[in-house]
Structures are given as C-alpha cells and as structure tokens.
Amino acid sequence: MQEFKAALFDVDGTLLDTSEFIFQAYEHTLSRYGLPPRNRSDIAGLIGKPLEFCYQILAPKADVKELSKAHRAFQAEHLGLSKPYQGANKTLETLKSAGFMIAAVTTRARLTAVKTLELAGLSIYIDYVVALEDVEYLKPHPEPLLKALDYLDVEPKHSVMTGDTDVDILAGKNAGTTTIGVTYGFHGSGIASSHPDYIIDSIEEIIPIVTHELKPA
Numbered sequence: 001m002q003e004f005k006a007a008l009f010d011v012d013g014t015l016l017d018t019s020e021f022i023f024q025a026y027e028h029t030l031s032r033y034g035l036p037p038r039n040r041s042d043i044a045g046l047i048g049k050p051l052e053f054c055y056q057i058l059a060p061k062a063d064v065k066e067l068s069k070a071h072r073a074f075q076a077e078h079l080g081l082s083k084p085y086q087g088a089n090k091t092l093e094t095l096k097s098a099g100f101m102i103a104a105v106t107t108r109a110r111l112t113a114v115k116t117l118e119l120a121g122l123s124i125y126i127d128y129v130v131a132l133e134d135v136e137y138l139k140p141h142p143e144p145l146l147k148a149l150d151y152l153d154v155e156p157k158h159s160v161m162t163g164d165t166d167v168d169i170l171a172g173k174n175a176g177t178t179t180i181g182v183t184y185g186f187h188g189s190g191i192a193s194s195h196p197d198y199i200i201d202s203i204e205e206i207i208p209i210v211t212h213e214l215k216p217a
Contacts, residue, residue: 004210006154007095008145008177010163011106011113013047013185015088015203016120021081022047025074026058029067035059047186048165050107050138075112084120085184087204092125094207103128103148105161105171107138127152140170145177160210162200169194180206 012018026043030036038058046054051071055064075081095102102125106113110131117123128151130144137143149159161172164185172179181196182203183189192199198209 002157002178004100004158004160004178006101006103006149006152006159007206007210008103008105008148008159008161008172010048010139010161010165010168010185011104011117012108013164013187014162014168014182015084015092015104015122016082016116017085018082018116019186021075021078021116024078024081025071026054028074029055029071030059032070033059033062033067035062044186048107048139048163048167050132072109072112079112079115079119082116082120084122085203087202089121089125091203091206092122095210096125098211100210101152101154102126103130103152105130105139105144105148107132107167109133139167140174142171142175145171145175149175149177160206162203162206164191166191166194169196172196180209 009015023040023043046057051068052064055067059067092102104126108131110133113131114129128148130148135143135147145161149156156176159177160180161177162180163169164182165187169179169181179196180198180200181191181194183191183201200206
C-alpha cells in the first residue's frame with residue numbers, strides 16, 4: 001500500500017475561509033476605479049487563478065496591474081476577514097503528530113498568505129510555504145508543488161495535494177501526487193469535474209485518507 005509522507009494544501013478555500021477577504025477585495029477595487037460590479041458567483045469561478053488574469057476577465061479594458069496592486073493593498077489592511085475553517089487547526093495538528101510534512105501552496109502574495117496563516121494559528125504546523133513570488137509558473141503548473149516537495153525531500157508519489165479549485169487538482173495531477181478535492185471551498189461540489197482521487201466535505205476527512213482508512217472514489 002502506498003505510504004504518504006507529505007500533505008500539501010491550497011490556502012484560500014481549503015485551509016482558510018477567505019470568502020469575504022477575497023470578495024470584498026474585488027468589490028472594493030472595482031468600485032474604487034469606477035468599474036461595473038460583478039456577481040460573486042462570477043468571481044468565485046475565477047478564484048485559484050492568477051490575480052491579474054482574473055482582472056483581465058472581470059475588467060478587460062482596465063489596467064490590471066493597477067487593479068491587482070489595489071486589491072492586494074486592501075487585503076493587507078483587512079487580514080481579519082480571513083478565518084481558519086472549522087477543524088483546520090486540529091487536522092494539521094493531527095497530521096504533524098503522525099509524522100507528516102506539511103506545505104501550503106498558494107497563488108496569493110507571500111505577505112498576506114503567511115500573515116493570515118499566522119493569525120489563524122496554522123503556521124506552527126506548516127513546514128514550508130510556496131507563494132506567488134516563489135515560482136515562475138503558478139498552478140496548474142506543477143512547479144509550485146514540486147518546489148515544496150523538493151524542500152520537504154518527499155517524492156510526489158508519497159504526497160497528497162488538497163484544494164478547492166480545478167487548478168489545485170490539475171497541479172497535483174501534473175506533479176504526480178494523489179489529489180483531494182474539497183467541496184466546502186470556492187468551487188463547491190463543482191470540484192468533482194476535475195476528477196480528484198478523493199472528494200471530501202470537511203477538512204478532517206483527509207485524516208482517514210492519508211492513513212489508508214478510505215479507498216479512492
């Protein structure tokens with residue numbers, strides 16, 4: 001039976017409930033620049049992809065670099081809008097106690113990603129964080145995951161990647177890890193369309209998967 005040694009997690013929508021943290025940043029930025037508002041459902045479908053790409057879709061005629069800068073500035077001033085999902089702390093504590101290496105892999109800028117993990121009390125369990133500035137290619141490219149695994153000194157076949165968006169699952173597949181999709185994040189039950197190896201409804205459900213108490217879907 002395949003042995004798992006490392007657990008990689010997306011941050012937004014997987015470890016942290018950042019719905020208001022993200023939605024309000026988009027709403028503030030679009031309003032500040034006099035741009036038409038967008039439905040949260042439209043925004044949710046883009047989450048997980050690079051920020052400038054998202055603004056290219058939401059405001060194609062605007063200066064996406066300027067919008068992205070304003071977006072990140074808003075988030076830096078509103079870190080309290082980010083909260084850990086129920087069970088996240090206990091899950092990471094359990095994994096660490098069981099000897100797992102843990103990494104967070106995000107497309108968000110390092111400054112706010114690390115700070116929100118610290119404020120949530122999760123950073124003490126995380127061995128390594130890969131953020132926007134750390135790689136040339138973002139998820140779904142495997143580079144962020146492989147960078148984390150190289151640091152942890154764990155092979156992809158002994159690792160699981162957990163996330164709430166298609167780019168998380170595709171990155172895991174491209175890197176050669178087992179993949180776990182969560183339904184409680186931004187893409188909801190739509191994560192099934194990415195065909196992860198497992199689908200879970202709460203973060204605690206990762207524990208029996210990596211300890212081999214559950215079989216793939």
